[in-house]
Amino acid sequence: MEIKKICVVGAGAMGSGIAQVAVQAGYPTAIIDINTELVEKGTAAIVRQLSRMVEKGKIQAGEKERIFALLHQDTELSTAAGADIVIEAVPEDLALKRRVFLELDRLCPDETVLATNTSSLSISAIASATRRPAKVVGMHFFNPAPVMRLVEVVKGRMTSPETVATIKKLAESMGKTPVETIDYAGFIVSRLLDVMLNEAVYCMMDGNRPEDIDNAMKLGCNHPMGPFELIDLMGVDVLFNVMETLRREMGDKYRPAPLLGKMVDSGHLGRKTKKGFYEY
Numbered sequence: 342m343e344i345k346k347i348c349v350v351g352a353g354a355m356g357s358g359i360a361q362v363a364v365q366a367g368y369p370t371a372i373i374d375i376n377t378e379l380v381e382k383g384t385a386a387i388v389r390q391l392s393r394m395v396e397k398g399k400i401q402a403g404e405k406e407r408i409f410a411l412l413h414q415d416t417e418l419s420t421a422a423g424a425d426i427v428i429e430a431v432p433e434d435l436a437l438k439r440r441v442f443l444e445l446d447r448l449c450p451d452e453t454v455l456a457t458n459t460s461s462l463s464i465s466a467i468a469s470a471t472r473r474p475a476k477v478v479g480m481h482f483f484n485p486a487p488v489m490r491l492v493e494v495v496k497g498r499m500t501s502p503e504t505v506a507t508i509k510k511l512a513e514s515m516g517k518t519p520v521e522t523i524d525y526a527g528f529i530v531s532r533l534l535d536v537m538l539n540e541a542v543y544c545m546m547d548g549n550r551p552e553d554i555d556n557a558m559k560l561g562c563n564h565p566m567g568p569f570e571l572i573d574l575m576g577v578d579v580l581f582n583v584m585e586t587l588r589r590e591m592g593d594k595y596r597p598a599p600l601l602g603k604m605v606d607s608g609h610l611g612r613k614t615k616k617g618f619y620e621y
Contacts, residue, residue: 451476495522
C-alpha cells in the first residue's frame with residue numbers, strides 16, 4: 342500500500358508530536374481536533390519544536406517552512422476521508438475511541454488503514470466498532486514522539502498481516518523502529534514500565550521523597566529520568582488509566598496506587614497542569 346497522505350485525530354501532546362513526525366518525514370498531514378483552540382494549541386507546539394530544531398542547527402529555516410507547509414489544520418473529522426492512514430490520538434477512553442472509529446469507518450474509503458495510538462486499550466475492542474477490523478491496528482508512539490525511536494505495532498485478533506506490514510513500513514519511513522506486540526493490556530512497554538512507576542508511588546506513600554526515589558533510580562539503575570519525573574511528563578491521569586486497564590484485564594496485582602486517584606481528582610496531572618509530584 343502506498344502512503345501519500347496521513348491524518349492525525351487529536352491535537353494534544355501525542356497527536357501534535359505524531360503529526361510533527363509525519364510532516365518531517367515528508368507526508369502531507371492533517372491534524373484534527375474538536376475545536377479551533379485545541380488545533381491551534383497543537384500546531385503551536387509543532388512550530389515551537391521546529392523552531393528549536395532551527396536554533397540547534399538540526400534543520401535550516403527554509404526547511405522548517407517546507408515541513409510546516411505539509412501540515413493542514415481542521416476541526417472536521419470528514420477531512421480524514423482524504424487520508425491513506427488515519428492515526429487516532431484522542432484520550433485513553435475506550436468508549437471515546439470506539440465512537441471515533443465508528444465515525445472514521447463511515448467516512449473513510451474501505452482501503453484506508455485506521456490506527457490507534459493507545460498505550461493499553463484493546464485493539465480488538467476498538468476494531469469491533471468498525472466494518473474493517475482487518476485494517477485496524479495499534480501504532481503506539483512514545484512521548485515525546487519526535488524524539489523517541491520506538492513504535493509498538495499492535496495486531497488485533499482480526500488485523501491482517503498486510504496492515505501490520507504497512508504500519509511497520511510507515512514507522513521505518515518516519516525514522517522509527519517498529520516492534521510487533523501482542524494485543525494484551527499494556528502491550529510490552531506500558532505493561533512493564535507502568536508497573537514500576539506505580540510501585541514508585543507506593544514507595545513514596547511509605548514515606549520516601551519523590552526526589553530521593555528519582556535520584557536513586559537514575560544513579561542506581563542508570564535511568565535517564567526518575568519515575569516521578571516521567572510520571573509528570575506522561576501525565577498522572579495516563580498512568581492511572583493504564584493501571585486501571587491492567588487491573589481489569591489481569592487482576593488486582595495491577596491496582597493503581599491510591600494516591601494516583603486522589604491526584605487525578607485534584608487535577609494535579611503533572612507538567613500539563615503545572616503541578617504533579619513536582620511543581621512547574
